[in-house]
Amino acid sequence: MRLMDFDMKTIGEPAVYVKDGDVFQLGDARIRAFLSPGHSRGSVCYQARKMLFSGDVLFYRNVGRTDLPGSGGWEEIVKSIRRLYSSLPDETLVYPGHRQATDIGSEKNQNPKVSQHSAQPTQK
Template identity: 35%
Template sequence: MNLIVIPGGAFVENSYLLNDGISEELILIDPGSQINEIEEKIKKISFKKLVIINTHAHLDHVYGVQYFKKKYSAKFYIHEFEVPILNVMVEASNRFGLEEFSNPEIPNVDSFINDNEILSFGGFKFTSLLVPGHSPGSLCFYFSKQNNSNLENEFIICGDTVFAGSVGRVDLTGGTNMEDLVGNITNKIMNLPDETILFPGHGPETQIGIEKKSNPFLLGYI
């Protein structure tokens, strides 16, 4: 299995490249403004088809989508509730006023991902989990052993829902409130096995069991 994390940009956003090591399809998750760093890694992997899947549409996660979509004729997938956030990429860029986010191009969505869909990409089968609160269509992608018999560890690419020791902000575009976010994290993620690894949109990986015990935002809910 290949799972490469590529942190980059002003908000040190994590983009992920993954496939099962056999498939000729490569999954690119949340390509932000670290386009050069992602390109470097992609060049070293042999594949035939690239697919771009986003956890959500905040600019630091979506800025690079159009570049990779064009360059590799990649299809782009996201939850439909993120479209209003995609549509204000230019306004978000103006607000940040950072060179790395200049002239963003809004990518066309090729297909929408619903809650609880089984997706087949990159040689994996994985489940989409809608976990709103940070943004209305925030998706987590759950790679279970049940659906992938060769997997050593179960894992979730969880975007900006939950981080090591923290949770996503609710005061950005499309956010709701802490109670909503924490409730959704509790119901959709924290009921999965403790040893499941979480790969968040910012910062280091963690584990469900660790966050259950020590994440100050989740204590009291679980």
């Protein structure tokens, strides 16, 4: 089976299944997992100290695509992002999988796709 140009037979089974809220210790850093479906059904963001590594879920003034095969859909990514907004301090730095860094407070107030002020988030 091929998926996104990877041969699934060569990837193998995961060594660990990550659950929402799992905390991992890496040196002196505690890393917390946030299951964040939307861009994909299995999207996960990781928080360490005052940083969030958001992968393809949350970008500077944008969000991950939800129109690809295997995505969790628009409603799911909106729910995931709003959960991040409500769970993390505004000063949390966000390092997405692409483009420039941002912070939770700026995205809550200025992300045209999903802000805390938009009752109906927009895909376009």
